[in-house]
Amino acid sequence: MTTRIAADPENVEKGLIQLVLTIVELLRQLMERQALHRIEGGSLSEEEVERLGRTFLALSERMDELKEEFGLDDKDLNLNLGPLGDLL
Amino acid sequence: MVTSAGYSSPVRTAAARDIAVIDLLDRLLQGGITIHGDIMLSVAGIDLVELDLRVLVAAVDKAAGR
Amino acid sequence: MTLLLYAIADAEHALPPGLSGLDDRPLRSVAHGRLSAVVGECNDAPTVTPAALVRFEQTVEELMGDGTVLPARFGTILSDEAAVEQLLSSRHDQLADALRRVTGAVELAVRAAWLDDVAGPSRPPGPHAGAEYLLGRLERRRRAEQLAAVIDAAVGDLARERACRILARPESPVTAAYLVSFPRVDEFLARCHNLEATIPDASLVCTGPWPPYSFVTREQT
Numbered sequence: 001m002t003t004r005i006a007a008d009p010e011n012v013e014k015g016l017i018q019l020v021l022t023i024v025e026l027l028r029q030l031m032e033r034q035a036l037h038r039i040e041g042g043s044l045s046e047e048e049v050e051r052l053g054r055t056f057l058a059l060s061e062r063m064d065e066l067k068e069e070f071g072l073d074d075k076d077l078n079l080n081l082g083p084l085g086d087l088l
Numbered sequence: 089m090v091t092s093a094g095y096s097s098p099v100r101t102a103a104a105r106d107i108a109v110i111d112l113l114d115r116l117l118q119g120g121i122t123i124h125g126d127i128m129l130s131v132a133g134i135d136l137v138e139l140d141l142r143v144l145v146a147a148v149d150k151a152a153g154r
Numbered sequence: 155m156t157l158l159l160y161a162i163a164d165a166e167h168a169l170p171p172g173l174s175g176l177d178d179r180p181l182r183s184v185a186h187g188r189l190s191a192v193v194g195e196c197n198d199a200p201t202v203t204p205a206a207l208v209r210f211e212q213t214v215e216e217l218m219g220d221g222t223v224l225p226a227r228f229g230t231i232l233s234d235e236a237a238v239e240q241l242l243s244s245r246h247d248q249l250a251d252a253l254r255r256v257t258g259a260v261e262l263a264v265r266a267a268w269l270d271d272v273a274g275p276s277r278p279p280g281p282h283a284g285a286e287y288l289l290g291r292l293e294r295r296r297r298a299e300q301l302a303a304v305i306d307a308a309v310g311d312l313a314r315e316r317a318c319r320i321l322a323r324p325e326s327p328v329t330a331a332y333l334v335s336f337p338r339v340d341e342f343l344a345r346c347h348n349l350e351a352t353i354p355d356a357s358l359v360c361t362g363p364w365p366p367y368s369f370v371t372r373e374q375t
Contacts, residue, residue, distance in 0.1 A: 036292045046285065053284025056291075111263060111361050112207040114322070114329055119367030120227030121162055121249070123241055 017070045022077045025063060032056050157193040157238060158200065159230040161214050161223040161365070162249055165190050168220055175213045176200055184235050186242035188250050192217055193238055199229050214365050222257045224249065225365040252370050259314055259335045260363035262342055264305055266328040266356045295320065298327030301356055305330055308349045312338045317368040327356065331368035339363060 035052050038044050044052070067073060160175060165185045175181050175194035183190045200206050207228060214225045232238050242249065280286075298320045305328060310316060313332035322329045334342050339362075346360040 032288075032291065035288060036295060039288060039292055049288055050282060050284040053286070053288035055284070057284060057287040108359075109204045109207065110326075111265065111359070112204070112211060114263070114265070115225075115261070115331075115364055115367035116207050116210060116228035117202070118227075119331075119370065120225045121159065121230065121370050122227045123159075123230055123232065 025077045028059055155195050156231045158196040159226040160192045161217050161225050162191050163223040170216055173216050176209050184238040186239045187246050189242045191238045199231050218365050224252055224370045225367050256366040256369055259333050261366045262332050262334050262362035264330045265359045266301055268356055302328045309342055309345050312342045315369055333369045
């Protein structure tokens with residue numbers, strides 16, 4: 001089933017927010033996976049891991065707030081259930 | 089609910105218990121033949137751009153050098 | 155009037171008489187080359203409800219009872235028969251290939267759920283909150299990957315192909331699908347049943363046989 005992201009004259013804001021959040025969430029998940037790979041690879045210092053962790057934590061919390069504020073759930077951002085798990 | 093097909097053992101096996109909606113969602117909305125990408129961007133009711141997340145993610149993955 | 159796609163099968167695939175789909179609409183078959191598509195009329199893309207999903211699934215299973223089919227994703231609609239033929243012709247060889255790959259086999263699914271709460275401990279905003287968050291995510295992923303390996307070691311040799319998703323949802327460490335030939339289905343289910351008793355920290359739910367939803371298009375290893 002295709003996720004439809006619609007920018008209609010009536011709901012331009014919500015459509016745009018959904019689009020932006022979907023892309024941000026996609027990138028957030030990709031970057032977090034990459035960060036975990038780097039940690040596993042041992043190429044990050046403790047200080048870098050802490051800095052990355054704080055950023056991802058804040059991003060994750062802020063995403064939850066934004067989703068709530070605009071009445072979107074994970075399904076609207078169709079990434080938790082998406083095919084990401086197959087590829088990374 | 090899930091019946092066996094082309095396959096002669098009992099229709100409901102002990103292991104086929106507890107089929108939740110989630111199992112249906114996992115297959116019927118994640119798998120199967122599709123004709124569209126995963127994300128459709130549309131403006132004013134007109135579909136303009138289709139994105140296939142698998143392709144997108146594979147591309148990003150490649151760019152990330154793995 | 156648009157058409158809802160249920161499945162793609164061989165051109166010789168016979169439609170079970172009297173079979174209907176969503177909203178009790180009759181089904182028909184559109185053939186092209188070596189393939190046929192089973193479609194039913196619909197007014198619009200169907201709404202995702204548990205009842206509609208179950209009905210769709212039952213319909214595809216009825217179709218599968220007659221021979222191997224490639225199930226369609228729920229909600230795949232085409233504008234008319236010409237569009238169906240276009241789909242069959244433009245992807246003819248790929249679809250015929252996929253059909254060959256799944257012939258004589260069904261999909262069996264194994265879904266794991268953690269028994270303990272791994273939603274993550276509440277994080278005191280200490281000096282290492284960032285590292286704890288990331289290392290927690292890493293640990294969660296590692297546990298899920300280990301569990302996937304355990305499942306695969308127990309049943310993988312019975313399958314032609316596998317498709318495994320790690321942490322598709324926070325509460326589901328492993329969502330795996332296996333393409334299993336008919337004669338091996340019983341053995342697979344029995345092994346799954348035995349496997350659960352050996353895993354201390356997760357429950358396993360094995361479902362199927364399903365139409366091969368997870369094996370119709372994607373490249374699998």
